[in-house]
Amino acid sequence: MGAVRLSSQEEYAKLIDQYDTWMFDCDGVLWHGDRLIPGATEVLSLLRDRKKNVIFVTNNATKSRKSYKGKFDQLGVEAKVEEIYGSAYATAVYLSSVLQLPKNKKVYVIGQSGLEEELREEGITYIGGTDPADCTITPFSLENFTLDPDVAAVVCGLDTAINYTKLSKAFQYLTRNPGCQFIVTNEDSTYPAAHGLLPGAGSISAPLRYALGKDPIAIGKPAKTMLDCIKAKVHFDPRRTIMVGDRLNTDILFGQAGGVSTLLVLTGITLESEISGSNPSPIVPDYITTSIGDLAIVDK
Numbered sequence: 001m002g003a004v005r006l007s008s009q010e011e012y013a014k015l016i017d018q019y020d021t022w023m024f025d026c027d028g029v030l031w032h033g034d035r036l037i038p039g040a041t042e043v044l045s046l047l048r049d050r051k052k053n054v055i056f057v058t059n060n061a062t063k064s065r066k067s068y069k070g071k072f073d074q075l076g077v078e079a080k081v082e083e084i085y086g087s088a089y090a091t092a093v094y095l096s097s098v099l100q101l102p103k104n105k106k107v108y109v110i111g112q113s114g115l116e117e118e119l120r121e122e123g124i125t126y127i128g129g130t131d132p133a134d135c136t137i138t139p140f141s142l143e144n145f146t147l148d149p150d151v152a153a154v155v156c157g158l159d160t161a162i163n164y165t166k167l168s169k170a171f172q173y174l175t176r177n178p179g180c181q182f183i184v185t186n187e188d189s190t191y192p193a194a195h196g197l198l199p200g201a202g203s204i205s206a207p208l209r210y211a212l213g214k215d216p217i218a219i220g221k222p223a224k225t226m227l228d229c230i231k232a233k234v235h236f237d238p239r240r241t242i243m244v245g246d247r248l249n250t251d252i253l254f255g256q257a258g259g260v261s262t263l264l265v266l267t268g269i270t271l272e273s274e275i276s277g278s279n280p281s282p283i284v285p286d287y288i289t290t291s292i293g294d295l296a297i298v299d300k
């Protein structure tokens, strides 16, 4: 059966009644960068008034759960830290609980402060990341590079200060430290920023995948790891849960893999032509609406 294209107040009211737990993607659903999508705040408060469970599930690894809470506060959107699940947090939990990285081992980071903060919170030792020695455009000198034998994994997330030094150091660890794991927070190819599209985390790790000729372990949506992270903290009935996202190959696949319903919004990455054009995507959401703000027409 194809996706149901929502449009009337009755349909939105019925949808809200049908689900107790609402999982929201962030970039492209609630906001573009620091610009809220119209109606997002109203819909979130409407859901909370109706005693719905609200959780935020973002692949954006540039912020920690705490710094996301700061962003929500700044934007005037009600959110608790415990409701926020980012790929930086999920990656740190994966390293500590699934990979069980030994305490005497460390991680080489390509990424920003939010990812470093989540690693610290999980007691993971790391190098690289925002270290000024790595955030440089001076040519990388392999002759002067000293390999750290304790690096047992490379973690790559969205890094707006990417450079050849970071890629070269990561490449050394992944090719010279035996068993060094290649992990990426997420594989989003693009990122719906405030003023348009930018390369996403998947495009930051792409040079390493190409140079290594191998795929990394991916943590964020649609991977099960992210859902396992949520299930460890939040109880929800999949039959009465809906995932709201803007990207078919992350958010909608994530919802389908988790056995929850899915609502696609067209305010982010997915274009109308991908769902109703001559060559539509095989990924079909349960519901489609233009924007999350559409639900705000339902009486409080």
Ligand SMILES: O=C(O)[C@H](O)[C@H](O)COP(=O)(O)O
Pocket (backbone or CB within 6 Å): 025, 026, 027, 028, 057, 058, 059, 060, 061, 062, 158, 186, 188, 189, 190, 191, 192, 199, 200, 201, 202
């Ligand atoms: O890594 C990226 O490309 C962005 O962080 C990603 O697009 C944003 O993730 P979302 O909140 O849409 O899951």
Ligand SMILES: [Mg+2]
Pocket (backbone or CB within 6 Å): 025, 026, 027, 028, 029, 245, 246, 247, 268
């Ligand atoms: Mg998104």
